[in-house]
Amino acid sequence: MTKTAAALFAALSLTLCVSCARRDSGLAAGPDFQKKFQEALIAAKPGAVIELPEGRLDMDRALSLSVDNVTIRGKGIDKTILSFKNQKSGPAGLTVTSNAFTIEDLAIEDTKGDALKINGANGVTVRRVRTEWTGGPSDKNGSYGIYPVQCKNVLIEESASIGAADAGIYVGQSSNIVVRRSRAEANVAGIEIENSQFADVYENKSTHNTGGILVFNLPDLPVKGGGNTRVFNNEIVENNTQNFGAKGSMVAKVPTGTGVIVLATNHVEVFKNTIKDNNTTNVSVISYMTTGNPMNDATYYPFPEAIYVHDNTISGGGTAPSGEYADVLAPVVGKPMPAILFDGIVNPAKLAAGKRLPDDLRICIQNNGDANFMNYDAGGHFKHVSRDLKPYNCSLAPLAAVNLPAAAAAPPAGGN
Amino acid sequence: MLWGRPSACGGLPGRPAAGLIALTAALIPAACGTRSVRPHLTEPFPNKLSAWRLFIGDPAALKPNAGVIPYDLNTPLFSDYATKYRFVWMPPGTSATYNDTEAFDFPVGTIFSKTFAFPDADQGGKQRIIETRLLVKGQSGWVTLPYVWNREQTEATLDVAADPATVHWVHPSGTRYTIDYVIPNTNQCKGCHDRSKTVTPIGPKARNLNKDFSYPEGRFNQLAYWTKVGYLKGAPPPDRAPKLAVWDDPLTGTLDARARAYLDTNCGHCHNPRGPANTTGLYLTAAQTDPMRLGLCKVPVSAGQGSGDLLFDVVQGKPEESILIHRMESTTPKIMMPELGRSMVHQEGVALIREWIASLPGSCNAAKSGHL
Numbered sequence: 001m002t003k004t005a006a007a008l009f010a011a012l013s014l015t016l017c018v019s020c021a022r023r024d025s026g027l028a029a030g031p032d033f034q035k036k037f038q039e040a041l042i043a044a045k046p047g048a049v050i051e052l053p054e055g056r057l058d059m060d061r062a063l064s065l066s067v068d069n070v071t072i073r074g075k076g077i078d079k080t081i082l083s084f085k086n087q088k089s090g091p092a093g094l095t096v097t098s099n100a101f102t103i104e105d106l107a108i109e110d111t112k113g114d115a116l117k118i119n120g121a122n123g124v125t126v127r128r129v130r131t132e133w134t135g136g137p138s139d140k141n142g143s144y145g146i147y148p149v150q151c152k153n154v155l156i157e158e159s160a161s162i163g164a165a166d167a168g169i170y171v172g173q174s175s176n177i178v179v180r181r182s183r184a185e186a187n188v189a190g191i192e193i194e195n196s197q198f199a200d201v202y203e204n205k206s207t208h209n210t211g212g213i214l215v216f217n218l219p220d221l222p223v224k225g226g227g228n229t230r231v232f233n234n235e236i237v238e239n240n241t242q243n244f245g246a247k248g249s250m251v252a253k254v255p256t257g258t259g260v261i262v263l264a265t266n267h268v269e270v271f272k273n274t275i276k277d278n279n280t281t282n283v284s285v286i287s288y289m290t291t292g293n294p295m296n297d298a299t300y301y302p303f304p305e306a307i308y309v310h311d312n313t314i315s316g317g318g319t320a321p322s323g324e325y326a327d328v329l330a331p332v333v334g335k336p337m338p339a340i341l342f343d344g345i346v347n348p349a350k351l352a353a354g355k356r357l358p359d360d361l362r363i364c365i366q367n368n369g370d371a372n373f374m375n376y377d378a379g380g381h382f383k384h385v386s387r388d389l390k391p392y393n394c395s396l397a398p399l400a401a402v403n404l405p406a407a408a409a410a411p412p413a414g415g416n
Numbered sequence: 417m418l419w420g421r422p423s424a425c426g427g428l429p430g431r432p433a434a435g436l437i438a439l440t441a442a443l444i445p446a447a448c449g450t451r452s453v454r455p456h457l458t459e460p461f462p463n464k465l466s467a468w469r470l471f472i473g474d475p476a477a478l479k480p481n482a483g484v485i486p487y488d489l490n491t492p493l494f495s496d497y498a499t500k501y502r503f504v505w506m507p508p509g510t511s512a513t514y515n516d517t518e519a520f521d522f523p524v525g526t527i528f529s530k531t532f533a534f535p536d537a538d539q540g541g542k543q544r545i546i547e548t549r550l551l552v553k554g555q556s557g558w559v560t561l562p563y564v565w566n567r568e569q570t571e572a573t574l575d576v577a578a579d580p581a582t583v584h585w586v587h588p589s590g591t592r593y594t595i596d597y598v599i600p601n602t603n604q605c606k607g608c609h610d611r612s613k614t615v616t617p618i619g620p621k622a623r624n625l626n627k628d629f630s631y632p633e634g635r636f637n638q639l640a641y642w643t644k645v646g647y648l649k650g651a652p653p654p655d656r657a658p659k660l661a662v663w664d665d666p667l668t669g670t671l672d673a674r675a676r677a678y679l680d681t682n683c684g685h686c687h688n689p690r691g692p693a694n695t696t697g698l699y700l701t702a703a704q705t706d707p708m709r710l711g712l713c714k715v716p717v718s719a720g721q722g723s724g725d726l727l728f729d730v731v732q733g734k735p736e737e738s739i740l741i742h743r744m745e746s747t748t749p750k751i752m753m754p755e756l757g758r759s760m761v762h763q764e765g766v767a768l769i770r771e772w773i774a775s776l777p778g779s780c781n782a783a784k785s786g787h788l
Contacts, residue, residue, distance in 0.1 A: 035577050035579065038576075038577035038601055038603075039576055039577045041603065042576045042577060042601065042602050042603055043576070061580070061598070062604075062749075064601070064603035064604060064607065065603065066603050066606055087749060088580075088596060088749070089580070089596075089598050089749055089756075089759070090604075090749055090755070090756070091749055091750060091755035091756075095607075097606075097607075097610075097613065097692070111750075112748065112749040112750045113749055113750030114750075119692065119695065120613060120692075142750055143722075143750065149695045150694075150695055172695070173695060211788075214788075218717050219715075219717075220697045220708065220714055220715060220717055221695070221696075221697045221717055222689070222694055222695065222697050246722075246723045246724065246725055247723070247725035247726070247727070248715070248716055248723030248724070248725055248726050248727050248728075248739065249716070249723055250715075250717060250788075253786065253787055253788045254788050255787055255788065258788070261788050263788060284788070286788065290786055290787065290788070291786045291787070291788060292786020292787075293715055293786065294713065294715070294780070294781045296708050296713060296714075297708070323787050324786065324787040325787060
């Protein structure tokens with residue numbers, strides 16, 4: 001048998017074995033591991049479970065999977081480590097383009113580009129997976145840690161992302177998403193939900209990033225109209241790491257020291273979170289105009305609407321604003337910066353009687369203890385700032401919980 | 417297996433019109449029968465390239481068997497300056513259906529073969545074949561099969577996840593290079609040959625095939641030749657079919673046409689609304705007319721570090737401020753584009769796109785000051 005045939009045979013028997021018995025599979029650590037792993041990913045049949053051994057497994061090129069209904073399983077989030085420190089080729093660590101994909105109990109470290117990219121899949125489970133750049137924050141790190149894009153039915157849980165030069169846990173252009181009980185640390189953006197519909201982000205800890213949790217809707221992408229996102233029961237604390245994002249990237253504009261940003265997204269509910277000690281501001285709600293970026297996309301809607309920020313525990317922070325807040329706003333409003341900021345820009349065409357948005361599209365800010373607030377009038381060059389919370393003392397109908405298909409456990413009651 | 421019968425002669429099908437009989441006959445060797453091309457439509461696929469019988473005689477000479485037609489493209493994909501040999505074969509009695517914009521609709525059993533070779537610097541410039549990629553239309557769709565050649569150049573073996581090959585090669589200018597030539601694994605093949613998640617040929621589109629080729633019997637337009645031998649139906653006369661410029665031949669098109677041809681082939685297979693890079697909203701196919709979709713003043717929403725601290729994909733008149741150039745000039749995995757299939761910078765290709773961007777009128781509104 002030739003070497004290749006032998007390898008193929010090994011990959012095939014691996015697939016067969018793991019589907020029939022709970023025993024350790026043939027994928028052992030060693031110089032051939034990378035090739036055998038990739039061969040197993042290619043030879044896998046739907047339903048296959050690819051078991052990875054314990055240990056640090058060195059990869060020098062990208063891995064990919066395109067077979068539906070495959071599980072990749074390691075021995076533990078700190079026990080099975082796919083290390084890409086010496087990666088020479090390929091844009092990501094592992095790229096997945098198939099449906100019903102599960103990955104669990106392993107780490108992906110030091111990829112040159114993104115760590116785990118899942119593109120266009122229906123059914124994604126990422127469980128107890130850590131993506132990390134082990135040298136700490138650096139603009140040399142890869143962009144995204146856990147990165148599903150254009151996916152449906154996404155569950156990310158008990159996972160961790162550390163050191164991404166863009167976003168640690170980043171779900172883009174997707175729908176039906178749960179991100180829970182995970183940790184995002186030392187990334188530019190901790191957790192980012194972008195141009196996505198129906199997302200629940202809860203019981204996560206996002207800390208020591210530049211910005212903690214971002215809910216964005218951006219122009220020029222094929223999937224737009226992000227919204228229906230709930231961010232609740234998270235700990236979003238001390239996101240004060242100096243921004244290390246690439247200048248052209250959107251997250252490069254995130255002010256160092258930001259807790260939560262809701263950007264141009266509709267129907268977002270931020271509640272029951274602990275948000276503290278984020279040194280620019282704890283929560284900000286802004287339109288795309290405020291970014292200063294040009295808008296050439298006629299189908300894009302740049303205003304945040306139906307935003308409900310309530311029942312959060314917010315404290316500290318605002319003491320060391322950065323970026324434009326420091327240059328322009330802080331001299332006007334003094335320090336510490338208000339805990340909740342709104343840029344004040346709304347769609348003039350939608351203003352109803354009393355120059356207010358219709359009841360179901362308002363910005364409502366309620367029951368956040370003694371967290372202070374400011375509408376900082378970004379549209380009017382900060383001339384008519386207002387600390388008055390009364391116009392925002394309203395409530396919106398709670399958003400429905402995201403229901404994932406049976407494979408993923410249903411999220412707990414939302415707490416409304 | 418229908419086509420696998422030894423009696424299935426690999427000779428060309430078709431209804432040769434008067435005057436074409438000689439041409440067709442020339443393609444059918446006397447020794448037909450057991451030596452004809454042997455297609456495989458389902459797994460397991462042959463472990464050896466020779467089992468397909470695409471070539472006859474000295475394997476490394478790539479002399480095509482009966483019915484195996486060489487072809488060429490107006491503007492090919494850059495692959496580390498490799499020399500490429502392309503062939504197509506279709507089962508007797510079948511033909512592809514013409515399409516103006518997409519790859520043709522090919523019959524089950526179609527085999528495309530693309531071989532990559534370099535002048536070996538260790539052997540006085542003698543050609544060394546590295547790999548032959550087969551794209552086969554099997555019973556359940558297209559299959560990608562990478563075969564890696566041995567150093568003796570006598571055989572190539574299927575390797576679905578090959579290691580990179582270290583290649584010492586010498587450029588016609590005399591410069592010697594050593595590269596880690598990346599042989600794509602079958603998933604990576606699919607990564608580029610992906611249209612709405614279905615494996616699809618890239619090269620054999622009307623606009624890229626619409627050119628003359630020197631066959632043993634003489635020089636003919638490829639679309640006309642494929643039609644004449646029965647491999648293609650529904651094609652208009654070549655002068656009414658779309659035609660891509662040759663990227664490095666100014667006689668074939670304007671700077672704009674040549675640059676767009678280059679982007680079409682090198683980027684458009686992923687960067688199109690149904691390709692794997694559709695997440696970016698940057699579309700670089702020949703038919704694209706929306707300036708923003710072509711990257712002009714387009715903010716790179718998800719390029720991450722690939723943006724190189726630049727603000728727009730393409731800034732008219734300013735190649736040095738355009739992310740497109742930054743990524744073409746890189747060989748760093750997370751920055752380089754295309755992200756696969758090259759380990760070197762295509763200097764001449766970059767020069768073309770630089771010239772094109774420099775020629776574009778207009779400017780981008782710099783982002784105003786702002787924040788999140």
